[in-house]
Amino acid sequence: MENKETLLEIKNLVMDFRIGHSKSNLMRAVNDVSFELKKGEALAIVGESGSGKSTGARILTRIYEHSAGSITFKGKSLADYVSENGELEYARQVQMIFQDPFGSLNPVHSIHHHIARPLLIHKRASKQNVTEKVYELLELVGLSPVVETAQKFPHELSGGQRQRVAIARAIAVDPEVILADEPISMLDVSVRLGILNLMADLKDKHGIAFMYITHDIATARYFAEKTAVMYVGHMVEWGESDSVTQTPQHPYSKLLLSAVPEVGRAGRRDLSVRKGEIPLWKPSSVGCPFASRCPIATEACIQSMPEATEVKPGHYARCHHL
Ligand SMILES: Nc1ncnc2c1ncn2[C@@H]1O[C@H](COP(=O)(O)OP(=O)(O)OP(=O)(O)O)[C@@H](O)[C@H]1O
Ligand SMILES: [Mg+2]
Structure with a gap:
């Protein structure tokens, strides 16, 4: 189980957004974030609203360009993928699924179309065998009878079924990594576990790595080997x-x-810790971001953010009071 291949290596990632139109008025949505994602492993990212979870995923799918830091995928920097015209290959291997499966599917297209398209674009199937491949994928994500399902349109499916289509579409291109941004939070509670178990199967049996963004610590623990707060x-x-x-x-x-x-x-709702002010982080901000709400904060916490301490083997935290 050890020595799994490192797929993504993120180092000191920073993302600044402009506030309004001024070039100099910036907020820092992601600050000095580093982590690794290994083959067949899930990393859960938990944190309150606005903590930068989705921004991190959007950087990894190149929706946003990060301000600083490095991203390496299978030993090659993201910048090199881009400069060597390897974006499509990177995009194939790093797929994303979203919170709202309805929003991510086009209402005018059939389920067949949604899954056939990436198969053809990324040359995972030919025109001759694409339908067969669509059926295989529908079967794999638990959407049978496959022939009937393929003919349907997104509005004819339930939320859980739509999320299964989104997953089928993501895995159609044989990705190494799936970035799942709150993939079950909009679904009926009764179908959430089924989707989590489907993702767990893809992880354990097909070796796909997941970055699982969630507000729900219980599912983070259930699904992901690693958790980052x-x-x-x-x-x-x-x-x-x-x-x-x-x-x-x-x-x-x-x-x-x-x-x-x-x-x-x-x-x-359970994740919101309501006491105290959440600071607006700026590039010039210093200290621990939690200092303003922390019951044990001291002067050191206002002055600087400490390096990580290994509190237990493989378990790290950044706090002056450890
Ligand atoms: N395109 C953007 N332009 C300006 N600010 C942005 C942009 N995208 C995100 N932000 C800001 O960055 C911060 C982090 O947002 P992000 O969406 O990553 O949080 P999140 O952890 O995913 O929150 P949630 O749990 O609500 O989804 C927020 O303060 C947000 O307002
Ligand atoms: Mg988000």
Whole structure:
């Protein structure tokens, strides 16, 4: 199980957004984020709204261009993929699925069309065998009877079925990585587990790596081997999911986890820790972003963000008070 191939290696990633039209008025949505994603492994990214989770995923799918830091995929920098006309190959291997499966499907096209298109674009099938391949994928994601499903349009399916179509479309091109941005949060509670188990199968049996963005710590632990906690664009704690969720060390993670009333029932609202002001982080900001809300903050926390401390083997946190 060890020595799995590292697929994505992210180092010191930074993303600044302009506030309004001024070039100099910036907010830092992602600050000094580093992590690795290995083959067949899932990393859950948890954190309150606005912590930079989706921005991170959008950078990895090249929707946004990052301001600083490096992204390496299979040993080659993203910049090199782009400069060597390898964007399409990168895009094939790093797929994304979104929160709203309805929004990501085109209402005027059949399910067949949605899955056949990437197969043809990325030359995973020919015109002759594309339908057969569409049926195989529908079967794989649990959408049978496949012939009937392929003829349907997005509005004729349930939310859970639509998310299965989005997953089939993503895996059609044999990706190495799927970036799943809150893939179950808009679905009926009754179908969420089915989608998570489908993703777990793709991970365990097909070796696909997942970055699983969620507000739900219980599902992070259920699905992902590793968990990273984000706060105001910073990764404050990360490591094995069991260790991070059961023995959190950073005061923010502790607060976040204490706000989850019952494992298995954690929802979006449960994650909001309402005490104190969430700071607007600027490129010039210093210190720990949690200092303004932290019960144990001292002068050092206002002055600087500490380096990571290994609190347990493979479990890290960035806090002056560890
Ligand atoms: N295109 C953009 N232009 C300006 N600011 C942006 C843009 N995209 C995101 N932001 C800002 O960056 C910060 C992080 O946003 P992001 O969407 O990554 O958060 P998130 O962790 O995904 O939140 P949620 O849990 O609500 O989805 C927010 O303050 C947001 O307003
Ligand atoms: Mg988001």
